[in-house]
Amino acid sequence: MTQRNLYLSNTPVDEALEKYMEAFGKIATVRYETIKTEHSLGRVTRHATYAKYSSPMYNASAMDGVAVVSEATSTARETNPLTLKKGKDYVIVDTGDPVRHPFDSVIMAEDIVETGEDMIKIFASAAPWENVRPVGEDIVAGEMILPSNHEIRPIDIGVLLSAGITELEVVKRPQVAIFPTGTEIIEPGVVPKEGDIIESNSRMFEAMVAQGGGEGFRFPPIIDDYELIKNAISEAADNYDMVIVNAGSSAGTEDYTVHVLRELGEVIIHGVAVKPGKPVILSIVKGKPVIGLPGYPVSAYIAFENFVRPVLTLLSRREEGAENEVTATVSRRIVSSLKHREYVRVKVGSVDGRMIASPLARGAGAAMSLVRADGFCIIDLNCEGVEAGEKVKVQLYRPKEEIENTVVIIGSHDMLLDIIGDMMPNLHRNMFVSSTHVGSLGGLMALKRGECHIAPTHLLNEDTGVYNISYIKEIFDEPMVLIKGVHRIQGIMVKPGNPLNIKTVSDIPGKRFVNRQRGAGTRVLFDYKLKCEGISPQDINGYDREAATHMAVAALVAGDSADCGMGVYSAAKAMGLDFIEVGPEEYDFAMRARHLELPGIKAFLEILQSDDFKDALTKLGGYAFANTGEIIKL
């Protein structure tokens, strides 16, 4: 029982799905229910639906006016008006009123003149059936109004009711039981201790099931106990259309799920050649699909999309959503394993009409990268990867239009980018900011390659003491501008109370340090300070340990994974750390001069120059505003 299941299979995604759908497809039961038409939005029809009544059900006036006998009006002319008497020659009709024999035509209210009580004049003859909607014009009783397997829209509800259909048979939403498992997981809201993992996947699945046309039923977490898991799955297989077991699908010591499923039913697949998302279990228990999903959020998400969604689509009889696929140029090389299909999260930006996909963090645990991503780039099995500049297909999950209205920022990280990103769509409807953090130099190189509009940078020229300008001049040979940003206080972040008594950079040797990645302005500043103090990088324990953002450095110090790191005041403050000032630095924005005309850039500048923006940064602390928003032409 404590044996590890070391060996998962490595079945390709398509083959795994095909095998599973073949096994399950034969026994899949779609359930139906009869519901009221007014509650049928988004539901899928079982049968074709035929109209019970015609619409209109009688010859109906199409206008407000008077119904007449067309033959009797044949002499009316502009020059020879005809006088008609109410009751005898005409009746008043409003739109939708019946036009009854012998009346067969309607003259619009605008075209008549009242000449006395119950007397009117007309100035033109009326053609038969003019302004009359004949019975069945819209809907004819007996005609097919909706086909089978049709997802009902608002207009369909209107037409169904008009045609006398007050209830109809639709596919019952598949009911999906969701079991979080694991001794280490705790419920959201419980204060976590070290080793605890807040259970969050099941609620994500619940929402994904709802989006897929099903109803998710999330059960409380089950600890890693063979019998408990077995009983829960067995009972759920009796009562639900599908069961999801989360985590325990890998091959760890306490991964019981596959053993339980082998005992209860048939395991069709254990392990799929996909990254992230490999440890998937596809099984059938008592004729119901029971799927074990991996525990890492990103793996869980991808495995759900690949395997749970097709089953849901089958059981809910819905059309699979059209993939929102675009072709984009990859900004950085993506290396991939030949053995897996890999889903690489990408940010997608549109710069000068070209779609650019920038790969994000690839760890299976990096759920935030899914939140930040605009879509997936799929690197297929037997493909070693993609070179920078190559075109790839990207499955977007953000509307293409939104991407085209986004200012793309790549470069040094600062929390002010999040603040601008938050303010932008609020102030400028349908305008967005996306930011990717690769350090100052990385951003300037991305800008050079045309992958972004703006590169935030804080690179010190050690000779002149001037920030940024010399770097831009050296890299670019076209008209550029530097938008002055903010002054930031950089410093050393240490634990509260500064227990190791670190006072300057020269106190860092011998302490556990965490550095920023190569090309980051903070690292350049740190190197400069080391040089000033005559300290070699080799003397720094952790010089090669890299974190990608100020907050990540702060978190490592706060978590006692390091004793100190360099960063900005706001990050230290956010994590409750002490902060030893090293000095201010200039955090600016580089961009092409011709991009100044873009509406998104204008909006960006407007925000940068606004008082709201400065107020928000002042609240964070550690910023100063000397010439924020000033444009320097280079």
Added chain:
Amino acid sequence: MTQRNLYLSNTPVDEALEKYMEAFGKIATVRYETIKTEHSLGRVTRHATYAKYSSPMYNASAMDGVAVVSEATSTARETNPLTLKKGKDYVIVDTGDPVRHPFDSVIMAEDIVETGEDMIKIFASAAPWENVRPVGEDIVAGEMILPSNHEIRPIDIGVLLSAGITELEVVKRPQVAIFPTGTEIIEPGVVPKEGDIIESNSRMFEAMVAQGGGEGFRFPPIIDDYELIKNAISEAADNYDMVIVNAGSSAGTEDYTVHVLRELGEVIIHGVAVKPGKPVILSIVKGKPVIGLPGYPVSAYIAFENFVRPVLTLLSRREEGAENEVTATVSRRIVSSLKHREYVRVKVGSVDGRMIASPLARGAGAAMSLVRADGFCIIDLNCEGVEAGEKVKVQLYRPKEEIENTVVIIGSHDMLLDIIGDMMPNLHRNMFVSSTHVGSLGGLMALKRGECHIAPTHLLNEDTGVYNISYIKEIFDEPMVLIKGVHRIQGIMVKPGNPLNIKTVSDIPGKRFVNRQRGAGTRVLFDYKLKCEGISPQDINGYDREAATHMAVAALVAGDSADCGMGVYSAAKAMGLDFIEVGPEEYDFAMRARHLELPGIKAFLEILQSDDFKDALTKLGGYAFANTGEIIKL
């Protein structure tokens, strides 16, 4: 009170909306509520949300394996394995377990060999922090995880919970009161009498409000009574975020709504230059938007989209959905009034890679045309229309991919087209059929212009007695095929019991006839029969009264709007009419020979040749199958 409000204004759509939003925007109140994170799918955040906890919250193992002290493993080599003792040199860790000081690295289970109880061998040194996810790798406490005004997705729910956010403030769904009004309307389910209109718009609005992020509350219909309407609106304005009053927004005798709204509040706009959808009332009562929508379903739909949706978007703070817009070639001339923006419903087909938009019925009452349409083509104010062959922008409300997978059929109408349309996506996933009814000759001309794949036709050559072939040969000068379809019994449809004792075509003069449109095969057959009998079209009362389908003819006879008409048996049977056989005819399918290779056409042929298809037609009656599915090359 019985005065008609003859004069609506004719304000352009954009101007009307701008005026209204300006008036309402100033006083609009967005409401908020705090809900549990797990219930937040699709909701819109009020504020930016910041992480409470980091994820991981501690240095966590990224693998199943053993945690070691990296420094202590530095001598391990393939050729010089190192033996480690449990507890002292290593601890077993599963994925997600904490890696505690002094351990700082994890070796994967696959890379170790158990050599005895609590003893393992390793064959390579471990680098510091290898296979360890540092605290905050995914989410750092204090960082912004979601911006304000963000519509929550499943992955966001996962990340919020992981970050310790168990509830959050979101925009409260705007609550919209919906009042159907009108003395003539009846509730769905009530058996209608002449003059009754089944109330269906309010349920369509309810669904549209739900799609727009609000909650619709539909009230029972109110009769046309000034005080009743006034009290209902006044009370609703106190208790709801928005009020919709349906019908009574025009200028008819019993259209009280505008008077009520003038008494209760301020009417900003009454009448908009849009077709259909002109009689709209935009008003504000007690600070709440109260909108009067027209009664015709299509007008109601368009007016909702133009005016209710923007208000809902404002109150729900959602992004407006990106329009799914394509450029298409118009198949027929569309004439439009200079005075209105006109929304023309179109079917859109993709033939030989070209998008073709074919206008559908334009009446405001034609709700079925909305169901059948694939989108709208907008003819703007001050534009007289569009010529056939011109390119237009079409707002699709069907996925573009689906349109590209659709076999486009234009020509003579038969119920078998509905049956094929229903069978197609059930048998061939993601393959569709669309059919437009313009008569046999009209279909051949559309085929000639490259607007469809298939033209169903039943045109008799009066000289040879052979159906269809001579027409195709005359019209086309490229390789064509004729797919043999079915034999249909054509006849005269009369009221049950045949009260006027009509026995042949020669009995029709003196009776009220309804004809098919020019170019319809049935009309050609009727003309042929008239000629045989020596009867002149002028002797037929109703020769110029045209209906577009067999079912429409049958409905007019059943509704006593005509005494007789020509059509097929199945239509007569569906409407409970008597049927006098005139003779069988051959209903076939013309297409280009090269299109035989298209997957959609292959699927079409497969269905045509199937027993299921024949069974379905046999149930309808009036069909025979001589050589159904046979391909004749021309």
